[in-house]
Amino acid sequence: MNIYPLNIYQAKKRISQYVVRTPLIRAHALSDLCGAEIRCKLETMQPTGAFKLRGATNTILQLTEDQRTCGVVAVSTGNHGRGVAFAAREQNIHAVICLSGLVPENKVEAIKSLGADVRIIGNSQDEAEIEANRLTKEEGLIQISPFDHPDVIAGQGTIGLELLEDFPELNCVVVPLSGGGLIGGVALALKAASPKIHVVGVTMDKGPAMVLSLKAGKPVEVKEEESLADSLGGGIGLENHYTLKLVQDLVDETLLVSEEEIGQAIKYVFETQRIVLEGGAAVVTAALLAKKLEVQGKNVALIYSGNNIAEKKLRNVLEY
Numbered sequence: 001m002n003i004y005p006l007n008i009y010q011a012k013k014r015i016s017q018y019v020v021r022t023p024l025i026r027a028h029a030l031s032d033l034c035g036a037e038i039r040c041k042l043e044t045m046q047p048t049g050a051f052k053l054r055g056a057t058n059t060i061l062q063l064t065e066d067q068r069t070c071g072v073v074a075v076s077t078g079n080h081g082r083g084v085a086f087a088a089r090e091q092n093i094h095a096v097i098c099l100s101g102l103v104p105e106n107k108v109e110a111i112k113s114l115g116a117d118v119r120i121i122g123n124s125q126d127e128a129e130i131e132a133n134r135l136t137k138e139e140g141l142i143q144i145s146p147f148d149h150p151d152v153i154a155g156q157g158t159i160g161l162e163l164l165e166d167f168p169e170l171n172c173v174v175v176p177l178s179g180g181g182l183i184g185g186v187a188l189a190l191k192a193a194s195p196k197i198h199v200v201g202v203t204m205d206k207g208p209a210m211v212l213s214l215k216a217g218k219p220v221e222v223k224e225e226e227s228l229a230d231s232l233g234g235g236i237g238l239e240n241h242y243t244l245k246l247v248q249d250l251v252d253e254t255l256l257v258s259e260e261e262i263g264q265a266i267k268y269v270f271e272t273q274r275i276v277l278e279g280g281a282a283v284v285t286a287a288l289l290a291k292k293l294e295v296q297g298k299n300v301a302l303i304y305s306g307n308n309i310a311e312k313k314l315r316n317v318l319e320y
Helices: 003-016 029-034 052-061 065-070 079-090 105-113 125-141 150-166 183-193 208-218 243-250 259-273 279-289 311-319
Strands: 024-026 037-042 073-074 095-099 117-120 172-176 198-204 253-259 299-306
Touching: 003 052, 003 183, 024 150, 029 037, 029 095, 029 259, 029 279, 037 150, 052 079, 052 150, 073 079, 073 125, 079 095, 079 105, 095 105, 105 117, 105 125, 105 183, 150 183, 172 183, 172 279, 183 198, 183 243, 198 208, 198 279, 208 243, 208 253, 253 259, 253 279, 259 279, 259 311, 279 299
Parallel strands: 037 299, 073 095, 095 117, 172 198, 172 299, 198 253
Antiparallel strands: 024 037
């Protein structure tokens, strides 16, 4: 199964009544600071607080009746699980979400509140995946990948189509980078329209699985560590079929940011825009504030991918 720009256009039509077409707003202070026209895509305004609802919804809407009866299972660092749980509830489908012990409690509780069966297994996404694979094999649940599936990638890519509609002069996009479903879909949509659009992926410097896999030329295992950018944790799957190649082919640049830089970015966005970001979303602003990306004179879109940060963690960052 391959993925093409057409799949993204089809996904946009399919999910339009189930997800929010999120606004694109100007970051006035950041634009002045960087000497660029910078706009922010507010995926924070999805009902689940993150972009993951797009890919989950696109996938669930294409299940057969037999598959819907079986139910679905997902492995997640939090936001994908919440998206799957929400989309499954909307379609009256049973959902099991497998999480590791590193997933913040606020995300665990949010998933439970949507009626999903939550399983906490081990201390890494890879360990949680073992249980999801068992449920798929032994109980027949349909597994929905957090990133490495064409329907998930196409769903996330609808963000790229909205960017093209709202910001046609766009020539640079900065995207949080984890398993590659978001940046892969967005890059596919944008590059199909204009190959000259510069696509940048940003992730934390603690266990950056995709960046290390790009350097190795193949998927590599990483040690999952606690981070402000917890939603970007975990590996890309040693049997990765889609996202590594998409990132290799379509992403122009990848950058790493530190925990301190992520914290500063969360605080900066809150103070200048009154927007709450989780660490995994703040990495895009962190790269600009740390001057790791030169954007002077460019028309830049930042994808604010989610706002699901624990209240205590947010308070600590803002008081730092």
